[in-house]
Amino acid sequence: MKAAxxxxxxxxxxxxxxxxxxKSFEPMGSPTLCVYExxxxxxxxxxGVAGFQSLATRALTLARSEVVSLSAARVTADGSIQGLGEIxxxxxxxxxxxxxxxxxxxxxxxxxxxxFIGEALxxxxxxxxxxxxxxxxxxSENGRKA
Amino acid sequence: xxxxxxxxxxxxxxxVPGLDEIVGGGLPEFSFNIIAGAPGSGKTTxxxxxxxxxxxxxxxALYFTVLGESAIKMLRYQQQYTFFDPAKLPDAxxxxxxxxxxxxxxxxxxxxxxxxxxxxxxxxxxVVDSFRTxxxxxQSDMELQSFxxxxxxxxxxxxxxxxxIGEYAEDELRDNPIFTVADGLFWLRQTPERNSIVxxxxxxxxxxxxxxxxxxxxxxTDAGVQAFSRTFGLTGHLKDPPSHRRLCFGIPELxxxxxxxxREGDSVLVAGSSGTGKSVLATQFIAEGIRNGEPGxxxxxxxxxxxxxxxxxxxxxxxxxxxxxxxxTILYLRxxxxxxxxxxxxxxxxxxxxxxxxxxxxxxAGFEMALSPGFRAxxxxxxxxxxxxxxGIGVTILSTVEVDESFTEFPFSTYSISFLTxxxxxxxxxxxxxxxRKIMVVIKMRGGNHAKDIREYEITNKxxxxxxxRLTDYQxxxxxIPVHSDGSGSKEEPSMDTGIGQST
Numbered sequence: 001m002k003a004a005x006x007x008x009x010x011x012x013x014x015x016x017x018x019x020x021x022x023k024s025f026e027p028m029g030s031p032t033l034c035v036y037e038x039x040x041x042x043x044x045x046x047x048g049v050a051g052f053q054s055l056a057t058r059a060l061t062l063a064r065s066e067v068v069s070l071s072a073a074r075v076t077a078d079g080s081i082q083g084l085g086e087i088x089x090x091x092x093x094x095x096x097x098x099x100x101x102x103x104x105x106x107x108x109x110x111x112x113x114x115x116f117i118g119e120a121l122x123x124x125x126x127x128x129x130x131x132x133x134x135x136x137x138x139x140s141e142n143g144r145k146a
Numbered sequence: 147x148x149x150x151x152x153x154x155x156x157x158x159x160x161x162v163p164g165l166d167e168i169v170g171g172g173l174p175e176f177s178f179n180i181i182a183g184a185p186g187s188g189k190t191t192x193x194x195x196x197x198x199x200x201x202x203x204x205x206x207a208l209y210f211t212v213l214g215e216s217a218i219k220m221l222r223y224q225q226q227y228t229f230f231d232p233a234k235l236p237d238a239x240x241x242x243x244x245x246x247x248x249x250x251x252x253x254x255x256x257x258x259x260x261x262x263x264x265x266x267x268x269x270x271x272x273v274v275d276s277f278r279t280x281x282x283x284x285q286s287d288m289e290l291q292s293f294x295x296x297x298x299x300x301x302x303x304x305x306x307x308x309x310x311i312g313e314y315a316e317d318e319l320r321d322n323p324i325f326t327v328a329d330g331l332f333w334l335r336q337t338p339e340r341n342s343i344v345x346x347x348x349x350x351x352x353x354x355x356x357x358x359x360x361x362x363x364x365x366x367t368d369a370g371v372q373a374f375s376r377t378f379g380l381t382g383h384l385k386d387p388p389s390h391r392r393l394c395f396g397i398p399e400l401x402x403x404x405x406x407x408x409r410e411g412d413s414v415l416v417a418g419s420s421g422t423g424k425s426v427l428a429t430q431f432i433a434e435g436i437r438n439g440e441p442g443x444x445x446x447x448x449x450x451x452x453x454x455x456x457x458x459x460x461x462x463x464x465x466x467x468x469x470x471x472x473x474x475t476i477l478y479l480r481x482x483x484x485x486x487x488x489x490x491x492x493x494x495x496x497x498x499x500x501x502x503x504x505x506x507x508x509x510x511a512g513f514e515m516a517l518s519p520g521f522r523a524x525x526x527x528x529x530x531x532x533x534x535x536x537x538g539i540g541v542t543i544l545s546t547v548e549v550d551e552s553f554t555e556f557p558f559s560t561y562s563i564s565f566l567t568x569x570x571x572x573x574x575x576x577x578x579x580x581x582x583r584k585i586m587v588v589i590k591m592r593g594g595n596h597a598k599d600i601r602e603y604e605i606t607n608k609x610x611x612x613x614x615x616r617l618t619d620y621q622x623x624x625x626x627i628p629v630h631s632d633g634s635g636s637k638e639e640p641s642m643d644t645g646i647g648q649s650t
Binding site for chain 1: 219232235237244
């Protein structure tokens with residue numbers, strides 16, 4: 001089963017925002033890592049490190065079923081992700097798959113949150129880490145409601 | 147110290163229907179409270195209701211989760227309750243997980259973590275769930291006491307109202323320092339009683355104000371915890387002055403026997419064996435009230451409201467229209483695990499909603515059966531509280547009670563509750579001239595004189611109809627086996643009972 005389109009759309013918005021938000025992601029290495037780290041920080045406070053680590057590991061496992069190259073990535077004990085930067089560089093070189101790995105990993109993580117606590121609370125949590133306009137439908141590429 | 151010199155303690159809404167009454171008007175602001183009880187007793191739900199009722203973006207709530215239920219699962223379940231407002235997250239309500247600090251560090255570090263968040267957020271409400279897991283690690287008594295003392299001092303200084311949630315057993319009450327420090331101690335229990343589960347809440351301690359003592363039943367529904375105060379929400383309500391108005395049954399001969407009707411605000415008991423017409427009489431009492439512009443409530447336990455209304459229609463009494471017009475409520479109270487307090491809550495709600503003046507409880511036996519087994523043991527005491535509370539607000543109550551027919555006794559009730567009632571009307575069968583007939587007698591009326599006559603009656607398609615004059619030709623009528631005064635035999639032709647309204 002693939003990541004839900006609306007979760008991919010939401011993930012894409014977050015990635016697009018980080019990519020467009022100046023050079024803020026540069027120390028991290030990629031917009032995906034930047035989004036992931038913001039989620040980690042926000043969710044660790046909420047569910048604890050162990051809670052986030054479990055969710056992230058599950059999300060990575062699900063994402064691997066769609067993007068094989070993510071099999072090299074792993075979630076560490078503190079919930080951070082390793083090996084994603086190298087994979088994204090590799091994926092970028094393949095123009096047909098550009099950005100998919102990051103989109104799908106984030107979409108899977110958001111999808112898990114939605115499954116457990118519902119869309120309203122998921123968006124509430126995201127709003128504490130990103131500005132409101134990111135979730136505005138007018139900014140959505142395909143107009144889908146997140 | 148005069149009243150104006152005393153510091154005013156603000157009372158915060160608990161967000162739990164019925165609980166404000168129990169705690170004396172609301173929870174004292176800046177108090178340091180414990181919610182204790184076994185797993186599944188409703189502690190987290192109660193805390194959430196308080197948080198959602200009080201948290202604002204300006205003065206938010208900090209909800210610290212520790213070990214135990216994860217925040218994700220907690221929110222997954224808690225959002226099913228109607229009080230849960232997702233818009234309050236994350237600005238007004240913030241969840242913070244402390245499990246790592248608890249697992250990897252000492253209590254000092256945990257306290258530092260809490261202090262850091264509180265100073266950053268300036269919360270009005272702080273919850274630690276579960277506090278018990280936080281202090282379970284081995285540590286000296288002094289270390290634990292110091293931690294609790296510092297935590298309580300800090301949170302009070304920061305003007306936060308605090309709840310610590312813990313799975314405590316009652317035998318821990320004596321030695322645990324947390325209970326000494328706490329301003330408020332809420333104990334939640336759920337106990338099986340045969341096949342029913344009864345939930346009870348006790349305010350063991352609440353500094354600064356009077357709470358209602360005792361065990362209060364509560365229920366957890368999709369609206370969260372709902373508490374039922376033993377004072378039925380009537381604390382502070384002044385008893386209505388006694389009324390001299392008389393309420394009729396609409397049965398002229400009976401009303402005459404009652405000296406013009408029962409006194410408003412009385413508790414009336416209609417006692418008789420099966421088929422004597424207790425429910426018919428009760429239905430006529432309610433219908434007459436509606437005719438006179440007095441809204442009514444019928445609490446039924448043995449049949450559904452529709453069936454009750456249909457049976458009334460066979461007596462020519464329309465109970466459908468007044469229900470539609472908001473003049474009558476027929477309450478069907480869910481059987482098997484009710485508490486009297488919960489029943490009272492439903493009745494009081496209905497009384498307030500339609501301004502009811504008359505209430506029929508049909509029947510006390512059905513009411514008793516609808517209660518959880520544990521409450522049946524207290525039925526008499528509960529009835530006393532209920533009748534006192536309802537008549538105190540001016541409602542006239544008519545209860546029906548079935549009594550076993552005996553030819554050696556003349557009982558009024560199986561519950562020994564006649565002292566609770568102002569008026570008693572007794573119905574019974576008598577064997578007269580080879581027929582099983584029915585007689586009625588007014589046993590007592592606290593509010594005045596009443597006829598001493600023993601009257602024969604029938605149940606017809608017009609309801610209870612009293613026949614002729616009082617029965618003067620027989621001795622020993624109340625024994626059920628009277629003797630004709632002149633010793634003669636039957637002089638009458640056989641007659642047929644219409645059979646209407648025999649289900650009582």
